[in-house]
Amino acid sequence: MNHNTKSNYNQEVESNGYAIINDVFSNEETQSFIYEIEQISDSLNKTFRKSKDLFAIRQFLKEVPTINKILFNDALKNILGQLLGNDYFVVKSIYFDKPEQSNWFVSYHQDLTISVDKKLECSGFNNWTIKQNQFSVQPTEKILENIFTIRIHLDDTDEKNGALRIIPKSHANGIVRLDSFDFNEAEEQIAKVKKGGIMIMKPLLFHASNKTINNEKRRVIHVEFSNLDLPEGISWSEKINI
Structure with missing residues (x-):
């Protein structure tokens, strides 16, 4: 579903697991993002990942x-206020740059991990990993269902340069084992987003992305929001109040 108006997306996200809103950022704002990223991207450090297929910055807002x-311009703050209310905060941010020649693709999955400040045995928290000096863990389903992801697109994105392939409504079944999901029965859609537009998405929505075939970049700022505190002793590694 693709709307240029900023209404009905709460209902869309609830029902379909995602919504697309174009024209959230002006061309000038989008160019400012790219300029700021280029200023820092040469000073690679431990949160940066760079290869011919992908350039990524974890803890991007930090x-x-x-x-x-x-x-957090007026347009995005207005959307966040309507969508989330006033008590949500940032819990994860990543910048993804899929270059023009990228062969990088991601098969269907749900986003099942959160980033935390330390490893601590906790009921319902499983599959601990450390990625680029950052602790990740699969939390309880309640925490995952509470998260909203906003993907800000710095390029026009369609099926030729790695737009997300999604299965609408697939977030509604909670955490699903891949081998128990019938992808043949599922109705796939392509999440086309214009430069300066955003995609709002629930992490449990099944999504994938293809290789780039049109020699165009696909740069995305991925920001996750929650309003839940984690169990005692663990904190979100990247909590930022809006």
């Missing part, structure tokens, strides 16, 4: 703090 002022 690594590039100048972005925050542009990111």
Whole structure:
């Protein structure tokens, strides 16, 4: 579903697991994002991942703090206020750059991990990993269902440069084992988003992305929000109040 108006997306996200809103950021704001990222991308450090297929910056809003002022413009704050209310905060941010020649693809999956500050045995928290000096864990389903992801697109994105392939409504079944999901029966859609537009998504929505075939970039800022505190002793590694 693709709307240029900023209404009905609460209902869409609830029902379909996602919504697309174009024209959230002006061309000037989008260019400002790209400029700020280029300023820092040469100073690679432990939260950066760079290969011919993917450039990624984890803890993006911490690594590039100048972005925050542009990111939380009036349009996005208005959307977040309507969608989330006033008590949500950032819990994860990543910048993804899928270059023009990228062969990187991601098969269907749900986003099942959160980033936390330390490893601590906790009921309902499983599959601990450390990625680029950051602890990740699969939390309880309640925590995952509470998260909203906003994907800000810095390029026009369609099926030729790695737009997300999604299965609408697939978030409604909670955590699903891949081998028990019948992808043949599922109705796939392509989440096309214009430059300066956003996609709102629930992490449990099944999504995938293809290789790039049109020699066009696909740059996305991925930000996750929650309003839940984690069990005592563990904190979100990247909590930022809006």
